[in-house]
Amino acid sequence: MEADWTDETKGAVESHGKYISAIYRHMQILIAAELAPYRIGSGQYIFLMAIAGQEKITQKALSEDLLIDKTTTAKAIAKLEAEGYVRREADPADNRYQLLYLTEAGRAVVPKVQEGLNRVKSIARRGISDEEYAFMLVLLKKVLRNVSE
Amino acid sequence: MEADWTDETKGAVESHGKYISAIYRHMQILIAAELAPYRIGSGQYIFLMAIAGQEKITQKALSEDLLIDKTTTAKAIAKLEAEGYVRREADPADNRYQLLYLTEAGRAVVPKVQEGLNRVKSIARRGISDEEYAFMLVLLKKVLRNVSE
DNA sequence: TTATATAGAATGCTATTGCAACTAATGATT
DNA sequence: AATCATTAGTTGCAATAGCATTCTATATAA
Numbered sequence: 001m002e003a004d005w006t007d008e009t010k011g012a013v014e015s016h017g018k019y020i021s022a023i024y025r026h027m028q029i030l031i032a033a034e035l036a037p038y039r040i041g042s043g044q045y046i047f048l049m050a051i052a053g054q055e056k057i058t059q060k061a062l063s064e065d066l067l068i069d070k071t072t073t074a075k076a077i078a079k080l081e082a083e084g085y086v087r088r089e090a091d092p093a094d095n096r097y098q099l100l101y102l103t104e105a106g107r108a109v110v111p112k113v114q115e116g117l118n119r120v121k122s123i124a125r126r127g128i129s130d131e132e133y134a135f136m137l138v139l140l141k142k143v144l145r146n147v148s149e
Numbered sequence: 150m151e152a153d154w155t156d157e158t159k160g161a162v163e164s165h166g167k168y169i170s171a172i173y174r175h176m177q178i179l180i181a182a183e184l185a186p187y188r189i190g191s192g193q194y195i196f197l198m199a200i201a202g203q204e205k206i207t208q209k210a211l212s213e214d215l216l217i218d219k220t221t222t223a224k225a226i227a228k229l230e231a232e233g234y235v236r237r238e239a240d241p242a243d244n245r246y247q248l249l250y251l252t253e254a255g256r257a258v259v260p261k262v263q264e265g266l267n268r269v270k271s272i273a274r275r276g277i278s279d280e281e282y283a284f285m286l287v288l289l290k291k292v293l294r295n296v297s298e
Numbered sequence: 299t300t301a302t303a304t305a306g307a308a309t310g311c312t313a314t315t316g317c318a319a320c321t322a323a324t325g326a327t328t
Numbered sequence: 329a330a331t332c333a334t335t336a337g338t339t340g341c342a343a344t345a346g347c348a349t350t351c352t353a354t355a356t357a358a
Contacts, residue, residue: 177343177344181343190343190344191343191344192343192344192345193344217345217346218345218346218347219346220345220346220347220348221344221345221346224344224345225344225345243353243354244352244353244354245352245353245354246353
């Protein structure tokens with residue numbers, strides 16, 4: 001009674017794309033709510049935490065590590081800098097590079113941000129065992145490699 | 150040598166959030182490229198396919214099914230209507246409802262869109278067995294339920 | 299019947315994100 | 329040394345997405 005593509009359509013809507021998209025958007029909302037008290041948006045926290053894990057990093061390296069466009073990185077870093085959490089310093093060896101460091105305020109806020117992220121993560125992981133979660137991560141990494149190369 | 154939160158930080162950056170985010174963004178890019186010939190953006194295809202699967206649907210029902218904000222739905226439908234793929238008809242029984250249908254052009258483009266989505270999906274699924282993929286979907290559904298309730 | 303409440307949809311605003319094009323600095327070639 | 333190419337980062341623009349608010353139509357209450 002329906003054309004062939006109808007089933008195909010439902011198959012596609014039921015594929016990972018829909019879930020990835022919905023999870024992403026809902027997590028953005030949850031994270032934004034957690035970090036609002038610190039004036040850190042859902043587009044900035046990942047950069048703050050990456051710098052916390054490796055200071056003296058460049059925007060280019062951040063972009064590559066996080067698989068985010070360099071112009072997005074530039075804007076996120078600018079916001080973190082404006083909020084006083086990150087400072088930039090030109091690399092004396094090559095003035096094209098801006099080396100990124102946490103400020104004192106940045107160092108102070110990182111544990112708070114981590115707590116907020118942990119709360120969101122524990123909500124997202126409800127009812128999923130460590131083994132299942134680890135396996136899901138393996139598969140997500142595969143998918144990411146597939147779509148990003 | 151590093152503070153305790155550093156490991157926590159790496160753990161968080163390595164959790165599903167980063168992968169979900171990166172997969173979402175890269176899939177948006179791939180899908181946008183596939184559908185550009187039809188002037189359908191990455192923010193509209195899911196609505197087009199949902200209407201194809203169930204015509205005479207309302208924007209409210211679409212928003213709930215797809216877990217997308219109703220204002221986002223309104224804007225996406227407006228674009229699909231402007232491109233001539235979808236038409237709206239006020240429900241004669243209740244004029245608050247706009248019933249959504251595909252136009253002839255919409256019906257014609259759906260299989261093309263499906264092909265493009267299938268191409269992206271097959272790229273994303275490379276090296277993942279049917280069983281693994283199915284299991285990943287189960288877990289993604291769990292995560293989605295957790296973050297959307 | 300009129301006033302209030304509710305529901306679906308639309309609009310204005312803002313945040314996130316990426317592309318194209320640009321600037322500034324370094325490196326390579328002649 | 330001067331020209332050209334490459335690289336890191338910035339800026340302008342547009343698309344996606346959600347919140348707050350408004351609009352319009354229906355339902356409920358007085």
